[in-house]
Amino acid sequence: MNNTNQTSEDFLHLVETTARQAAKTAGAIALKYLNESSPQEKGASNNMVTRADIEAQQAIADCIRGTFPEHSFLGEEGDKDAAVEAALKAEHLWVVDPIDGTNNYAQGIPFFCVSIAYLSHGVPRFGLVYDPSREELFCARKGGGAYLNDKAIRVSQASGIDGAIVATGFAYERGEYVRRTLRTIQALFDHKLRGIRRFGACAIDLCWTAAGRLDGYFELKLEPWDYAAGMLIVAEAGGRVSDAEGESLAIGAPAVVASAPGMHDALLKIIDEAQ
Numbered sequence: 001m002n003n004t005n006q007t008s009e010d011f012l013h014l015v016e017t018t019a020r021q022a023a024k025t026a027g028a029i030a031l032k033y034l035n036e037s038s039p040q041e042k043g044a045s046n047n048m049v050t051r052a053d054i055e056a057q058q059a060i061a062d063c064i065r066g067t068f069p070e071h072s073f074l075g076e077e078g079d080k081d082a083a084v085e086a087a088l089k090a091e092h093l094w095v096v097d098p099i100d101g102t103n104n105y106a107q108g109i110p111f112f113c114v115s116i117a118y119l120s121h122g123v124p125r126f127g128l129v130y131d132p133s134r135e136e137l138f139c140a141r142k143g144g145g146a147y148l149n150d151k152a153i154r155v156s157q158a159s160g161i162d163g164a165i166v167a168t169g170f171a172y173e174r175g176e177y178v179r180r181t182l183r184t185i186q187a188l189f190d191h192k193l194r195g196i197r198r199f200g201a202c203a204i205d206l207c208w209t210a211a212g213r214l215d216g217y218f219e220l221k222l223e224p225w226d227y228a229a230g231m232l233i234v235a236e237a238g239g240r241v242s243d244a245e246g247e248s249l250a251i252g253a254p255a256v257v258a259s260a261p262g263m264h265d266a267l268l269k270i271i272d273e274a275q
Contacts, residue, residue, distance in 0.1 A: 012141055019116045019128045022063035026056035026098050026114045027132030035108045048106045053077055056098035064094050076225045088122040097225040101201030115203040117228035122251050127229030129203045138207040140236035146210050155239040158215035159262035161191040167205040167214050171221035181220055183274035206230025209258050210237035216259030216267050224251045240264040244271055
């Protein structure tokens with residue numbers, strides 16, 4: 001079936017319908033194996049993969065390829081070395097994290113999600129993040145706003161670091177990334193940050209920023225499947241999303257900074273000063 005010749009609106013509707021079906025299927029698989037998983041190390045002792053990750057990704061791939069067999073597919077449990085090249089070159093690319101927050105999941109902590117993004121030439125056109133534990137589905141089309149369970153969402157009105165709640169994460173590669181993150185956290189508290197949160201699932205952190213539950217989020221070492229969907233959801237909710245230098249976020253950039261517009265420059269300045 002070739003669906004790429006449809007009108008843009010019809011095509012994106014089919015993309016969304018397919019993504020929703022795939023995410024719900026993957027979410028059901030994750031819940032099925034929750035508290036029954038036997039995690040295995042994946043390159044580092046703090047980077048895990050479970051049976052649910054593998055089965056959920058396969059289910060998502062089958063769903064997408066059943067509708068769009070000609071599209072490219074990039075999942076976390078695949079060839080990471082091809083990530084940036086594929087994302088930048090493919091006309092039709094799906095970027096998938098079957099379970100974002102695997103360390104939480106493997107420990108039985110119900111804070112994880114399914115993340116699915118559709119990109120064209122490296123630009124996210126549709127993003128979806130599904131949290132099966134809370135039955136919350138966040139999604140956005142480029143230029144079409146952001147939604148949580150089909151209700152429009154917006155970022156917070158935070159205008160600075162003082163009084164803000166910010167989330168972060170720690171790189172699997174222990175070393176300077178972690179030290180820089182800790183220096184940034186200290187600097188944020190020095191600027192009267194109200195609180196820091198480390199939930200362990202980038203895609204949910206981004207969506208909670210989009211919904212105004214968090215005022216901002218930053219993480220210094222990520223992969224495309226971590227943020228491809230969430231970055232669009234934040235942007236469509238009226239937020240700012242950039243790399244650590246304040247440039248437009250490109251798929252493949254390691255660092256992500258997302259926040260309410262009024263505090264973004266201040267957050268970037270603190271991150272820069274903490275290098």
